[in-house]
Amino acid sequence: MNRNLLRILAALVAVAAVALPAFAGAYPLQVARNVILYMALAITWDMLLRSGQISFGIAGLFGLGAYASVLGVLRAGMSPLLSIAFAGAFAGLAALLIGFLILRLRAIYFSIVTLALAEIFRIVIQNLHDFTGGPEGLVLDGVILGGSASGLYWLTLAGLAVALGASWWFEKSKFHFALTAIRNNETAAKSSGIDIFRWLLATFVITSVIQGFLGGIYGQSYGFATPDSVFDANFTLLPLAMALLGGIHSTVGPIFGAVLLGLAAEWLKLQIPYGHLVVYGVIIIIVILFIPGGLYGLIKKANRASEGRKA
Amino acid sequence: MILDVKKLEAGYGKLRVLDGISLSVGKESVGLFGPNGAGKTTIINAIMGIVKPWGGTIEFEGTRMEGMATHLVARAGIALVPQERELFPGMSVADNLELGAAWVPRGKPIMARQLETVLELFPILKERYRQYVGTMSGGQQRMVAIGRALMANPALLILDEPSLGLQPSIVAEVFDRLALLKKDISILVTEQNVRESLRAIDRGYVIENGAVVLEDTAAGLAVNPHVVSAYLGI
Numbered sequence: 125m126n127r128n129l130l131r132i133l134a135a136l137v138a139v140a141a142v143a144l145p146a147f148a149g150a151y152p153l154q155v156a157r158n159v160i161l162y163m164a165l166a167i168t169w170d171m172l173l174r175s176g177q178i179s180f181g182i183a184g185l186f187g188l189g190a191y192a193s194v195l196g197v198l199r200a201g202m203s204p205l206l207s208i209a210f211a212g213a214f215a216g217l218a219a220l221l222i223g224f225l226i227l228r229l230r231a232i233y234f235s236i237v238t239l240a241l242a243e244i245f246r247i248v249i250q251n252l253h254d255f256t257g258g259p260e261g262l263v264l265d266g267v268i269l270g271g272s273a274s275g276l277y278w279l280t281l282a283g284l285a286v287a288l289g290a291s292w293w294f295e296k297s298k299f300h301f302a303l304t305a306i307r308n309n310e311t312a313a314k315s316s317g318i319d320i321f322r323w324l325l326a327t328f329v330i331t332s333v334i335q336g337f338l339g340g341i342y343g344q345s346y347g348f349a350t351p352d353s354v355f356d357a358n359f360t361l362l363p364l365a366m367a368l369l370g371g372i373h374s375t376v377g378p379i380f381g382a383v384l385l386g387l388a389a390e391w392l393k394l395q396i397p398y399g400h401l402v403v404y405g406v407i408i409i410i411v412i413l414f415i416p417g418g419l420y421g422l423i424k425k426a427n428r429a430s431e432g433r434k435a
Numbered sequence: 436m437i438l439d440v441k442k443l444e445a446g447y448g449k450l451r452v453l454d455g456i457s458l459s460v461g462k463e464s465v466g467l468f469g470p471n472g473a474g475k476t477t478i479i480n481a482i483m484g485i486v487k488p489w490g491g492t493i494e495f496e497g498t499r500m501e502g503m504a505t506h507l508v509a510r511a512g513i514a515l516v517p518q519e520r521e522l523f524p525g526m527s528v529a530d531n532l533e534l535g536a537a538w539v540p541r542g543k544p545i546m547a548r549q550l551e552t553v554l555e556l557f558p559i560l561k562e563r564y565r566q567y568v569g570t571m572s573g574g575q576q577r578m579v580a581i582g583r584a585l586m587a588n589p590a591l592l593i594l595d596e597p598s599l600g601l602q603p604s605i606v607a608e609v610f611d612r613l614a615l616l617k618k619d620i621s622i623l624v625t626e627q628n629v630r631e632s633l634r635a636i637d638r639g640y641v642i643e644n645g646a647v648v649l650e651d652t653a654a655g656l657a658v659n660p661h662v663v664s665a666y667l668g669i
Contacts, residue, residue: 298537305534308523314505315483315515316583317538 141281145274153273157280157345159386164280164287164338166363166370166378168331171294174373175324176307177230180360181238184245185332187355189215189339191249194262194349199255204268208340215336216329223328227321239360246355261350268344276345283341287334291375294327303327362389365404368411371418380419436461436494437591437621438482438513443491445481452477454645455491460591464617466632466639466653467625468666474645475625476518479595482623483515484508496590512541514589516580518596524569528560531568531579535586542587553582556612574605581612591621598628610635629666633657641666 144156165182172179189211196207226237249256256262269275294300302323305313313320343349362385363378370381385407392400415422438460445453452474458465467475480486482493484505493501500508509515514535523531532550536542542549554561557578563571568579577597584592594613598606606628613622613635626632633639633653641649641662649661656662 301530301534301537304526304530305523308525309521311485311505311517312521312523314485315509315517315521316534317506317509317587319504319506 142278145277150273153277155387155390157277158390159382160277160280160284161338161342162362162366162386163379163382164284165335165359166366166382167284167287167291167375168334168338169363170367170372170374170378171291171331172327173367174294174300174307175303175327177227177324177328178235179238179328179331180235180364181241182335182363183355183357183359184238184241184243185215185219185335186339186342186359187242187249187349187351188218188245189336190343190349190354191256191262191339192336193340193343194264195256197264197344198262204264204344208337208344211340211343212333212337215339216333218336219329219332220325223325227324227328242355242357242360246351249355250351257350259351261348261353264344264347267347271347279341279345283334283338286337288375290330290334295375299323299327362404365408367418368408369418371420371422371424374420377418377420384419437496438623439492439494440478440482441492441494443478443481443493444489445477445486446489447486451489452645453481453488456642456645456647457491458640458647458650460621460623462621463637464613464622464624464635466629466636466656467623467642468627468629468632468639468656468662469625469642470627470665473642475642476595477645478642479515479593479623479625482508482593483513506538509587510539512539512587512590514539514584514587514592516577516584516592516594516597518599522568522576522580522583525567527565527567528571528579528582529564531583532560532586535583536588539587539589541589545588546586549586549588553585556585556615557582574601574608577601577605577609578612581609585616585620589620591623592616594622594624596625596627598626598631606631627666629656629662 145153148156165186169179169182192214193207193211196202196210197204202210222241226234229237250259269279294303302318305316305318306320306323310320339354343354366381366385367378368381369385370379371377385404388403389400392403411418417425436459440459441457443453443456444451456474456478467478469475477486481488482500484500484503484507488501491501492499495511495513498511500511523534526534532553533546536546536549559575560578560582563575568576571579581594581597597609597613601609610631613624616622617635617637624632624636633656636653638652639650639656640647649659651659
């Protein structure tokens with residue numbers, strides 16, 4: 125497809141996304157917020173995946189961000205907006221410290237350790253009763269932006285914009301080269317002068333900052349944080365399913381996946397309550413078996429084939 | 436000397452592979468010959484920082500290198516063409532070549548000039564410039580691997596068994612190119628195909644059981660009775 129046409133299409137989608145509150149009610153806006161939040165998380169998951177490292181730690185850093193934000197308001201008297209920025213910084217700092225320890229691991233070993241992150245954070249927070257409220261969590265005096273449906277939608281959209289911007293920067297900067305090289309062949313990457321650990325650490329910290337930032341937005345948007353709500357495994361599993369369905373190693377793939385799976389989930393929740401999770405599982409299996417490149421991968425393949433025929 | 440290795444010892448776990456190897460490379464092309472398991476690749480891995488030496492010294496352009504991280508060795512000016520080619524199969528020829536120079540201070544500022552040199556040396560890469568490397572033949576991939584290493588404008592080019600898995604006509608082509616390169620660059624090449632590689636080297640070492648058993652010029656090795664019977668099959 126023509127590149128200019130794609131740019132115009134992307135601009136139109138962006139304008140429509142910003143203008144959505146003008147013609148959508150509270151319920152569609154709530155659904156859109158969910159889709160956008162998961163989309164942003166899916167993009168950050170994919171950004172690290174471009175180095176070949178599969179993280180199951182999204183929920184951990186997201187939940188950490190949510191707590192940092194709520195605690196920032198309650199314990200340090202921060203403004204809600206500042207607390208969201210603080211949430212990103214706190215998750216980034218945690219990722220920096222953890223990254224030094226776990227980024228020497230590879231493949232399944234790295235994945236298993238990241239899987240444990242959410243659980244470790246949840247247990248620690250649950251047991252710091254006096255500071256974090258324990259299992260009951262913490263409740264804010266009010267919701268950010270006065271709980272306005274449009275305001276909360278735009279705030280979440282801003283979170284997505286940060287994730288999109290970072291992902292686009294990764295695609296256009298030296299990150300793309302470094303991460304693709306590391307994913308393809310670590311020995312060749314090292315022999316080409318790439319400091320693998322430094323690039324992995326930078327990627328892990330940047331994606332964690334965004335995940336924490338999104339957690340902060342979530343905590344402020346709902347006005348509370350409990351261990352069970354913000355460390356929910358769905359914050360890891362759904363973004364992963366969305367990125368796989370849409371297509372990995374790109375910004376566009378997770379966007380496709382999040383829209384499709386997010387809307388399908390809303391519909392399925394009404395048709396078969398809780399059964400939608402089974403459908404997620406089936407979708408992941410089908411995609412991995414039959415379309416490992418995801419839907420965006422299929423489109424790219426078809427595009428290349430048609431260009432090949434023209435040539 | 437460009438590279439000066441003294442009494443190098445290395446191994447894997449408890450297995451000693453190198454037992455005090457000493458060798459040097461000046462402004463010349465040097466071959467390392469020996470049977471499978473002699474320790475040729477281990478010498479290279481130790482120089483590149485992929486394997487940590489147990490003892491001995493490695494000096495490159497006057498700087499001690501033993502135990503240095505691989506990416507720093509590469510940035511210092513040593514480029515490796517590994518045995519298994521070790522390319523980036525999901526990337527195009529263009530990207531593979533650019534990656535060879537992107538992180539190396541000696542190569543980055545003159546990337547365009549190096550690219551011209553590489554494409555002149557291997558014209559097939561110009562034709563396949565946008566092709567994914569994973570879809571290319573073994574011989575072409577070997578050329579990409581050598582091209583990528585040259586992009587770094589290295590002071591020393593190391594090739595680990597460049598003829599491995601290639602058909603004879605391609606092997607001859609690869610060594611023809613190396614013979615051209617040795618005028619401008621120091622080369623250290625390990626090989627089992629001694630007959631072909633003697634054309635591209637000035638000097639060589641024969642390694643057996645982790646030690647140097649013979650050192651001579653290419654002409655001397657070609658007539659040495661041990662080399663003739665063990666490696667040239669005459």
